[in-house]
Amino acid sequence: MTPSAPTCLALLLGLCNTAQADNAPLILDPSVVTGSRSASPTFDLPYSVDGINREQINDGQLGINASEALSRVPGLVVQNRQNYAQDLQISSRGFGARSAFGVRGIKLIADGIPASTPDGQGQAATFNLDTAERIEVLRGPAATLYGSNAGGVIQMFSRDGEGPPRIGAETLVGSDGLNKNHLSAEGAATGAGFVLDASRMDTNGYRDHSSARRDQTFAKLNFQPDDDSKLALIYSSLEQNGTQDPLGQKWDAYKADPRSVDTAALQYNTRKSIDHQQLGMNYERYFGGATLQVNTYTGRRSVIQYLSIPGGSASDKRGGVVDFDRTFYGGSVHWLQPITSAPGDLTLITGLDYDRSQDDRQGYSNTVNGIHGVKGVLGRDEIDTATSLDPFVQANWLLGDWTLQAGLRHSTMKMDVADHFISDGDDSGSKTHQKNTPSISAMYAFTPDLHAYVSAGKGFETPTQAESAYSNTSNGFNFNLKPSVSKQYEVGVKARIGQDTRINAALFQITTDNELVIARSDGGRSTYQNAGRTLRRGFELGMESQLNDHWSTSLAYTRLQAQYDSDFVNNGKTIDKGNYLPGVPQTTLFAELNWKPRDWVSTAIEGMYRSKVYVEDTNQQRAAPAYSVFNWRARFEQKVEHWTFHQTLRLDNLLDRQYVGSVIVGDGNGRYYEAAPGRSWYAGAGAQYQF
Template sequence: MLATVLFAAAIEVPVVVVTATRTEHASFDVPASIDAVKVDENNLRTNASEALAAVPGLVVQNRQNYAQDLQISSRGFGARSAFGVRGVHLLTDGIPASMPDGQGQAATFNLDMAERIEVLRGPYSAIYGNHAGGVIQLFTKEGDGAPSVELNVAGGSYGTRKTDLNAQGKQGNVGYVVDASRFETDGYRAHSAATRDQAFAKLTLTPVDGAKLNIVANALRQDDTQDPLGVTWATYQRDPRAGEIDNADTQSPKRTLAERYNTRKSIDHKQIGATWEQRFGDDRLHVTAYGGNREVIQYQAFSKAFQAPSTHSGGVVDFERDFSGLDINWSHVTTLAAGKLTTTAGVEYGHSNDARQGYENFVGATFGVKGALRRDEDDTVSNLDPYLQTEWDAGAWQLSAGLRHSRVKISVDDHFLANGNDSGSLDYSHTTPVLGVLYRVAPQLNVYASAARGFETPTLNELFYSGTGGGFNYRLQPALSTHVETGIKARLDERTRINAAVFQVKTSDELVVDTSSGGRTSYRNGGHTLRQGAELSLDATWDYGLSSRVALTTLRAVYDQGSRLPGVPNANAYAELAWKESAGRFGAALEAVAVGKIYAEDNNVDQPAPGYGVLNLRVNASQQWAGWRFRQFVRLNNLLDKNYIGSVIVGDANKRYYEAAPQRNWLLGVSALYQF
């Protein structure tokens, strides 16, 4: 009897996704590689890497550096990012978390209120335009049911602690969610302490029949987040947690670069957005509007050798950004040749304006303080992208097509002319077509193929410097790519599902690191690259509350001369075996993560970061009492206490490529929820 109950509970519920087609689809019936993953409530819910490690084709490297955010790459796109996320388009509830130039920050995701994360790879990503080597979209919870209040408290190794308080509910036709949290850590690496405050609010209204309005606001604040910088191979071998000694520091011979310059970053990010959906029978109008402000001040590590007034813009970056955007689309459903034809037409506009200053990071003999002004400019980026998607579904066949024309404008108005006038503008444009076909071989087996052209402009940060100390780089060209993919989606039975895909991407004018030093990176166009790979995921549920997931990726990413792309492992894998007691009171899981070696520079000459494998264990429990729900969990990460490099800084001029990951560490969390 128990086995029968467990079997019934394990039958798969179809996963519904919207990111690939902008309309609701079972992921099984989408001709694209797309996964929807849950954010595990038995974790810290601070880094998206916690959930995204389970997605094939995706590499999410935690730098252990909250000043620079995660390093996320999709099939190799985005791996060279010196900070933040580029090459991968980020959204929250349909609202962009990436700027018009393609740069985004995963730290703005509120994972405490996450319902699921959708990850789209391959050709279909191109329908999101510039920098869409992949798409990651966070969907947050909507207020529902009786009001509830929840408190979560967690703590662990290296002074890690987090407190989160949230409330949700629904009154009449208004649902609400509010959340506030504080995360603190002393950091695993030297000079890597951070404090992060986040706030989130969401209102869901149904003012008239067939209509739905979501209003989402979020805020992120980090004051003086320490930047540990990278280290050389010799320093990593001596002490993985140590910083790089500043050999030029004659006053304090054992002081690190990070300590001497007090490298750090402060961030204040605020954003509000709204989505309106109105249905007219099968047709639908969808409108998204958003706006926000981001303030950043960052202290970088430069020695006096780079302080010539005529060649650089200072070691302190200080900017204030206002950004906004609008997306309007209309979906129409009709019948064509005994099939269903769904067509979506829309236009997206984005705009950002930076008031940007640069200062010396020393005064007299004191480093790490704001000194003389060396840069003063206004930087403006905008995009205007009309797009069209259509899908015809009849019997065993589904045919899809899309077209998007992206135009990105970048302008610089330089007010500091002592080191030359960097004023100027750039105008990039490209049309990206997408084609897909899916064939239903049997009710439990679909095969598909898709192809697209991709478009990737330099981001504003990639244009700032041309070579060591140089000014704005107006010579950079966009990278153009051709994507092809074929795959299968199969349900072996009610409890086992397999997705598999093989793909190839050819890119011209690939944007690569020219030189990187002290937190400043310049770029160049690097010729042709080829990416070929395969992805496999397998999900299964078993008797007695057991379930498993396996995600495997192999990727050959090379330049035309044969060397491998830096920052991209040739293989990575994830496996999880989980158990959940029938009543849901207890659970446990064992996770395994493996990543191949990663080269740190284009010529593959210097020591690559060695491949590694780690095991993680979690145990959780929950109790119900009257209107209360209590939860507890314990995590042990890196069970075997491995020393390994978690990420690399691509192309660092001083060979300080390596960023160590934590050895064995623990995390304990408790929560209490009361429903009124």
């Protein structure tokens, strides 16, 4: 019998009660910079923020998808779609659940470089897990201090090159033709640290027509120009050529064969190619107690995607081939100033963030002389530019047993469209969205081991270029979309039980006006509209505990009720107040039990439960059923003089359950479902030599 979420929760909490007072403690209070913008222990911050350390990112994991690490964070729903043409689906307290591809509504940042465009569309695939030192996840009202489209913030930080130089190589093989090869070099020499990394991943994919090849490179140089400053230069790239897109599945096809692919994917040979490169610089200088932080970046991204949408005429701007070249750049300047004349510990932070992306975008038919899946006649040619310029001010104040944080950001996002295909009319235009997004949080320390906090804020989410690209009523750009505006409230408790157990709990409520929803999604292209009000209420619980010298456990539980709070009409149908938002499970649970009998070996059982997920706004179509899955992993390590060897074994979906791993919200063809793999195995080995 599949265990329920409450049963798993009771089991894990019962295990926690067996912890001994004299056990060796876990690192239960990591320091993060997200939210406060300076290093602070998560336990002392008055909002929901979590840090994922390097061991949790790497231990027994594949190092391929961010879902491997992010599943342990409450409030997040991370769905590996088994489709590298569309990237992961990530939602934070319901923000981003409707995304048809990539990540939206959540701010993604890697080493200070946004992995999200100014309009809010992000790509988690650009995160290089092989070089990650830590990942920080901020949820709730404090996230609005990061601007528009920040229903949550996920930051990844790469490690600095430190210690003696060393080189390494590893290989990983597994089910469905998975093969990953990885080379690395890092260390420090002549006062400078370096990290070099390159990998290639190939897979046939679990489903038919879902093969992919991903090449990633990374280079980082860090050094100190003088005693009061530090500088890092960072380069990264991602290349995927001809990544196959299996599209979604209809229910009957999924049940009959979870590996199946719709005939439209084969008929049009749906696929996507990506070429992404970026270069960034982080500079920090200390002026006595004050700190100057400067970040600049630039990059380019080229994408060509073949959809399953018929489009054979030059007048159809919604043709089946999307082709764009993007240039992006930006930077930020932050000043952190301690106020020594104020009581307690007060720091004022002022800053300015600027981001710009420009797409040279074309659209073509995907049919030539009756042959599908090829580039045909031009039907769309335009320059799309998104720009944001956001000044902000923030105060962090520790005053006795009180911790206070307040901030105000003025967010501006401008979208410009310059139409160069004007034979069917000029669709050029411009739209500017701007709003002040305040946030305030307060925490009180009842004891050194028991803190309670309250947090409130306002945010707004602008339509992305992709969401505005297609109109529901014409071929042109949809400038009628409005930004959604939210009010967020959160109360929480953070507690330490002895030295070995840490518990975070939070209740939250989010009300949103003009919620952006999918009007229709067909073969990879979606159109959007504004709905009325939505209401999200939820509870999060995170726990980590060291049971004894060899056993540890962690848990992340989320209960979220996300509903429409007013009636609206979508695609000719009335959506009733009280309907549930599609793509948002009401219950999510992750639990892990880790055993480390020796320093050189660790093994763990992971369990995940997710309740059913509605797939469209009427809630009438078959929901993706609830499921529970269990995984096992092990890592071994040996050291022989200058050499370090390691091996990884992993079995996913131990009970070989058939389940829907992710859904495509509002798919117009009824292809809502994306099957997850059955039982899968992975094995890897690597070696590192230290000079």
